[in-house]
Amino acid sequence: GTADWGGFEDNMQGGGSAVIDMENMDDTSGSSFEDMGEMHQRMKEEEEEEAEGEAGAAEEEDGEFLGMKGLRGQLGRQVADQMWQVGKRQASKAFSLYANIDILRPYFDVEPVQVRTRLLESMIPVKMINFPQKIAGELYGPLMLVFTLVAILLHGMKTSDTIIREGTLMGTAIGTCFGYWLGVSSFIYFLAYLCNAQITMVQMLSLLGYGLFGHCITLFVTYNIHFHSLFYIFWLVVGGLSTLRMVAVLVSRTVGHTQRLILCGTLAALHMLFLLYLHFAYHKVVEGILDTLEGPNMPPFQRVARDIPVVSNAVLNTTAKAVALTL
C-alpha cells in the first residue's frame, strides 16, 4: 500500500530473493502518467511565472534586459533538468527490472545430487504418458552439458586436424552447440504452442539440454575409438534412449494424435540428425564413406589426413574388437 514507499529498496537490499514485490514500488515514479501529470503541472506553474515576469519586464526594459533573459534561461534549464531526471529515473527502473541477472537466480539453485539424478533420468524413458510428467526447470545442468559438448567437439576437431576455412574452431563449436540448444528449443516451443502442449520455454530448454547428455557420451566415446559400427550402435541406443525420453515427456503433455505426431516427430528427427551431423562433420571419416555419401560435392571444410599414433590407437581398436567379440 501507500505506507510502504521504501519497500522496493528494502527488497533489493534483502539479498537472496529474486522476487520483486511490485506493490511496494516507489509510487512517485511508478506510472508515467503521474510523472507527466507532475511535469505538466510544473510547466504550467513555470509558464505562469514567466508570463508574470514578462508582463512586469515589459514596463522596465533597459535595466532589466539581462536579468529577464537570465531568468528565462534559468527556467528553461530547470525544465530541461527536470525532464532529464525523470527520464533517467524511468530508464534506470526499467533497466533494473529487465536486465536484472537475478531473474535467472532460481534456475541455478541446485545441488550435485539433483544434477546427477537428472542426468541419469535423462536416459530413461518414462512409461506413463497419460499423466503429465514433471520437468525440472533448471538451467545449470543444461548449460554445463552444452559447454561439455563444445569441449568434446573442440577435442574432436583438434585430434582430427579439422581446418575450418571461414571462422575459428572455437567459434564454430560454440556456435553449433548453442545454436542447436537455443534454436531447436525455441522452434519446438513454437510448435508446442501451435499444438497446445503444456510446456514453458525454460522447461523446453531444460529438457533439450539434458537430452544432449546422450550426445556427449556418444561423441566422447566415438571420437576416440574409431569404429563405424560402434558409432551406429551408440547412435541408435544412446541417442535413441535420450530421444525417447524427451518424446515421452512431450507426449504426456500434449493432447491429440496429430499434434503428438507433429511435435514428437520433429523433435526426434532433429535430435537424431544432429548427432549424425556432429559425428560426420567434425571428425576424421574413413575415405570410402565420404565418397559414397557426398560424391562430387566438395565438403565445406578440408580434412587433412593425420598421422595416427600407431601404438595407442591400435591398442584401443583391438580392445574394442575384443570387447565386441566377447559380447
Added chain:
Amino acid sequence: RQYGGYEYSQQSGFIPPEMMQQQPYTGQIYQPTQTYTPTSAQSFYGSNFEDEPPLLEELGINFDHIWQKTLTVLHPLKVADGSIMNETDLAGPMVFCLAFGATLLLAGKIQFGYVYGISAIGCLGMFCLLNLMSMTGVSFGCVASVLGYCLLPMILLSTFAIVFSLQGVMGIILTAGIIGWCSFSASKIFISALAMEGQQLLVAYPCALLYGVFALISVF
C-alpha cells in the same frame, strides 16, 4: 589506509625561504639533504622523497600474500582461508599468464592471443555463473584473481610439453590430473570465499572445462 606507518601530512606545508636562510651556515654545504630532514618543527614538505611509501606498497603488490596464495594453490589438500581473497590482486595472475604464454612459446606455439582471449571470456563466464549461484555476490576482480592463481599447475604441464609430447596415454593421464588439480584448487578457494558448502563439485566442473581448454592449447 596507512602505508607502512607513514602518513601523508594534511597540511602540505610550504616553508618560506626566509626560514631556511635564517639557519646558520654550519659548513655542511656538500650535504644538502640534511636541510630537508623533518627534525625541526614544521619543516615537512607535502611529498618528501624519503617519506613516500615504497613503490611496491603503493602499487599494492604484496609479495607475502602472493606467496601465501601460491602455496594455497600448490597444496591441494591445504585448507583455504576465505579471507585471503578479500584483496583483489591481479599482479600474480598476470605473471602466471605471461609465464604460461612463455612456456608455450618455448614449445613453438605463439598463442598469447588465445591465452588472453580465453582467460577473459572464461573469467566473464565464471563471474556470471558464480553471481547466480552464490548468496553473496562476487566481484570480477576476485574471480579473475582466483582463476589466474590456479593456472599455476597448467604452467607445469606446458613446461612438460616442451620436452615430451603429450599425445600419448601418459600425456592424457597427466593432462587429466593437472586439470583436476587446477579445478580442485579453484573450487576450494571459491567455496571458502563465498561460503557455498556442498556445491564444490558444481563449481569445480565449469573450472575444469575452462582449464581443459587451456590444456587443449598446451597439448595440440
